[in-house]
Every structure is written in C-alpha cells, then in structure tokens.
Amino acid sequence: AKLAREAELCYASVAMVTDYDSWHPDHGAVDISDIIRTLTGNADKARKLVAGLPDLLGAAREPCPHGCDRALEFALLTAPDKRDPALMAKLDAVAGRILGAGAA
Structure with a gap:
C-alpha cells in the first residue's frame, strides 16, 4: 500500500x-x-x-x-534546486509527474 x-x-x-x-x-x-x-x-x-x-x-x-x-503534490519538502538529479531520474517511473522535467 x-x-x-x-x-x-x-x-x-x-x-x-x-x-x-x-x-x-x-x-x-x-x-x-x-x-x-x-x-x-x-x-x-x-x-x-x-x-x-x-x-x-x-x-x-x-x-x-x-x-x-x-x-505527492504536497509531500516533497526538498527544494527543487537541492534535489539530486541522479536520484530524480531513478524516481521518475513513480514520481515523474511531480519530479519530471518542467515540474517545480
């Protein structure tokens, strides 16, 4: 779940x-x-x-x-400029709507 x-x-x-x-x-x-x-x-x-x-x-x-x-809309606390790009790429499959390119 x-x-x-x-x-x-x-x-x-x-x-x-x-x-x-x-x-x-x-x-x-x-x-x-x-x-x-x-x-x-x-x-x-x-x-x-x-x-x-x-x-x-x-x-x-x-x-x-x-x-x-x-x-996930209000679940992320880390500022976009502080997020590790490699980790964001790994999470794209499940959180791409929030973390993907163009997401703030």
Whole structure:
C-alpha cells in the first residue's frame, strides 16, 4: 500500500478466508486438505478478479475522489534546486509527474 500511494495509484486489499472456524472450540478439527482446497479455490477467484479489472475499470480515468492520484503534490519538502538529479531520474517511473522535467 505504501508504494502504491507513492506511485499515486488507487489500491484495495482483497482478503479471502481459508479456515474461519479454526479458532472455534465447538467446531470439529479441520483437515489440511480442506484448507488447501479452499486456498486453491481462493487463488482461482483472485486470478479471475485480477483478469476482470481492466474491463471493470475501463480506459477512461477521472480524478480520484480520495486524492490517490495527487498524493505527492504536497509531500516533497526538498527544494527543487537541492534535489539530486541522479536520484530524480531513478524516481521518475513513480514520481515523474511531480519530479519530471518542467515540474517545480
């Protein structure tokens, strides 16, 4: 999540349960094969979820209502003339909008 924020990307966590009742004293023992079967099913669901994201999100982009796409606008404290050009070149892939040529 931290790197997604620095790259000004929106993100979401996906959690999938494998053994919900393992902590519960009133439920019987769970066999490892049941857990692996559920884990494998969850992996299949996750692959389908990721594969469907481009169609779900579409090509058109609008500003993020939470500001994810502008997270770096006020995050930099180093004055532009004090920034190391070599380091700025390395950071261009994730922060080029703010650090790139012409950015102040």
